[in-house]
Amino acid sequence: MSSRIEPLAPAVPTPGAVSLTRGVTVTWWYTAGAVLFIELTVVATATAFVGATDLSGIALLIAAVSGLLWLASTLLLLLDYRRRLDARPGVPWGRLWLPLLAAVAFGLVVGLLGHSWQLAVMPLAQSIVLLNWPSGVRFRVVLAATLLLVGLSVVDSAAASVDAFLPRWLPVIVISLLPFMTVSSLWFWDVMVTLDRARASEARLAATQERLRVATDVHDLQGHHLQVIALQLELAERLLPRDPDAGMEQLRAARVSVDEARQGTRDLATRYRSVPLSDELANARDLLRAAGLEVEAVIDPDAAAAPASALGPVIRETTTNVLRHGGGRRARLALTRTVDAWRYEIANDAVQGARFGDDGSGLDGVRRRIDDVHGTLEIHADAEEFVVVVTVPSNAEEAR
Incomplete structure (x- = not known):
């Protein structure tokens, strides 16, 4: 005897997997939005700091425009970071020179107008933090950037005082915490990507x-x-x-x-190749209706918990038996649950002269399957109706 094994079809993504993938995408936009919001807050703080030292409109306009251009340039860094797990090791300096140049320009503008070393270095430090560093290197870069900004804030505080319109501690705190807040958002994104890839690997x-x-x-x-x-x-x-x-x-x-x-x-x-039992019953009902029978179906709401491997072949065989030998006009399907068993019943009206299961192979096969799981098979036939009742224990899967 020869047998041929067909290759398994590619797995179709489950609704849960699709939902998780969409969730990862949404998480990315939340992460990017959080980073951009933090940077927008820094731009507003730097612009206000410039306004506290120079209230001329041209200075505020230059600081605000250069800040928004720097903010837009960081989108390129974020998009590059999104592909970090698929990218080659190292930082692609060749395509990132424009965002870094925008950071330097913004730093020079607010640093000179606000007379602050911290503001001058802050945009470049933020852009460098967004680069695709390896995990260990990124931690050291963030630590160095934070210490540098804190140190420059001390230098600024010792150099001069600013009008009380803007307290000195406000930009110090906001700008010094910028690298840490940014990396925290990116770390959350990394965790989500790792979980998504672990889910795909597990599948x-x-x-x-x-x-x-x-x-x-x-x-x-x-x-x-x-x-x-x-x-x-x-x-x-x-x-x-x-x-x-x-x-x-x-x-x-x-x-x-x-x-x-x-x-x-x-x-x-x-x-x-087992099919969910509710689908088996729905297929049986549709098949009988397609054959011209009036079908009454009673299916327990918990049908998914019934032993499909035991009852699925029985449903198919008994449905075929009705189509082959019945020839009546009505049929009845029922799957109900008792205390510790499942009861399946299929009945159809008998036709004068019809003989059910003459070959015996169909119902004999059903009997063998039911005996294997310690269930019972009852057949009732009279002049009006032919009924097959199958009862299997709730733990039929373990019995098999």
Whole structure:
């Protein structure tokens, strides 16, 4: 007997995975928005600081415009940072010179107009913090930038005092904490990306493990049966010349082994291709309606918890039995739950002269499946109705 294993179809992203991916994208925009808001606050603070030392309109306009240009240039740094996990190691200085130049220009403007070393260095320090540094290097860069800004604030405080319109401590605190607040937002984004990639890796690993499990089950099943069949055929070959009856007995045993291998393969395929039980019942109802029957369906709200591997083949087989032998006008489907079992019932009106299950193979197969999970099968037939009632314990999956 030969068997062919079809390759598994690519996994379709689950709703949860799609939702998580969208959540990562939204988190990125929240992160970028938070960084830009922090920088906008710094631009407003620096502009106010300039206004506290020089109230001329031209100075305020130059400080505000250069600050907004610097703010816009940091978008390039943020977009480059978003691709940091896929980028090559190192900082791509070639395409980042424009944002750094804008930072230097803004620093010179507010530094000269506000007479502050801290304001002069702040934009460049912020832009450098946004670069795609390795994790260890980035921590040292942030620490160095923070210490530098704090030190320059001390120099500014000792050099001159500013009008009481803007207290000296306000820009000191805001600007000194800028690198730390920025990196905190970027760290949260890094965590979300890492979690998303871990989720994707886990999904791929689960699919690989499932393929290995399918391959192992098929190998064990087919290997066992093929080995038994080979031994039985070898024994029959030896016995036929001397004892034809014994040889024929081994051939019949080999045929039984072939049937068992075929049935085992079908059972294995059914287990891996199982459909949710609610879908099985909906398909059965639609199929009977398509055949012209009036169908009444009663499905328990918790049908998803029923043992699908045990009841799914039963639903398909009994539906086929109704289509093949019924020929009536009405059918009834019901799946209900008792205290410790599930009860499935399918009934259809009998037609005069119709004989149900003449070959016996369909209902016999159902009986074997139900016996495997320690359930019961009841068949009631009279002049008006043919009913099949199957009861399986709630732990039928474990019993299988």
